[in-house]
Amino acid sequence: MRNTPIRNALLNVLAQNKKPLTPQEILSGLEKKGFKANKTTVYRQIESLLEYKILNEVNLADRSKRYELSDEHGHHHHLVCLECGSIEDVELPEDMKKQEQLVWKKTKFKVLQHSLEFFGVCKKCG
Amino acid sequence: MRNTPIRNALLNVLAQNKKPLTPQEILSGLEKKGFKANKTTVYRQIESLLEYKILNEVNLADRSKRYELSDEHGHHHHLVCLECGSIEDVELPEDMKKQEQLVWKKTKFKVLQHSLEFFGVCKKCG
């Protein structure tokens, strides 16, 4: 994996944004920095950064998937405000371990990952 | 909301399938039953059935969203097998109430819904 200007700029865009971004948002973030990147390039960078586990894919109710730096914080979940669309992070202590064990007990399904997102009303809008 | 043949057939398709279906899968399910429905119709039916809370939208890592009957079982979560793609349901006792309260305490974000899906290896593939 090469150290290219676009890849650095892309990581920079993600680092400067607190919320997970869609490929389109990344693209316009790059443009704001003066990089006129092609969307194919953005998709391919995302793909390769995902393989290297540098990025983390987030599935909110959106049309596009979103991406965030995976080392930014530890494992966490998202709070999506249904009014203003803002996205915050939360970490939950001891997280989902118990639930995952319960799933195993009930169904013999071996959980490797989970995705947990909360939807509601944020502090500002509440 | 009218009681039309297509709407009934669509609900039937969903009732006969255990896993949540994509609009495309619903469409071909209808065709198997001999209804040559239009995709616009399927999307509009889904939209209106969602409004009436008859359907439930499920966001797995797929490209399309999936839909299931909401009264079929109580509130539950999905186990998506990363090997064979099968989807099972699980119910978790007392569910996420504690986590939602914790979110409120930490962030003053009022949780209205959550989405929790598990990814891993199913009993058959394990």
Place this chain on the structure above:
DNA sequence: GAGTAAAAGCAACTGAGTTGCAGGTAGTCA
């Protein structure tokens, strides 16, 4: 059975994501 509001169909469109190929560039090694 007539009227009408909702539902269905059709075609054309949008927008996200993908693919194939040609050209460019970072990193390596002499």
Place this chain on the structure above:
DNA sequence: TGACTACCTGCAACTCAGTTGCTTTTACTC
């Protein structure tokens, strides 16, 4: 330093999901 090569980037054309506007059909009401 220069050349080689594998990887990266750009472009254009494509696929596929979902949407829109408009017309036609149909379920329900009276």
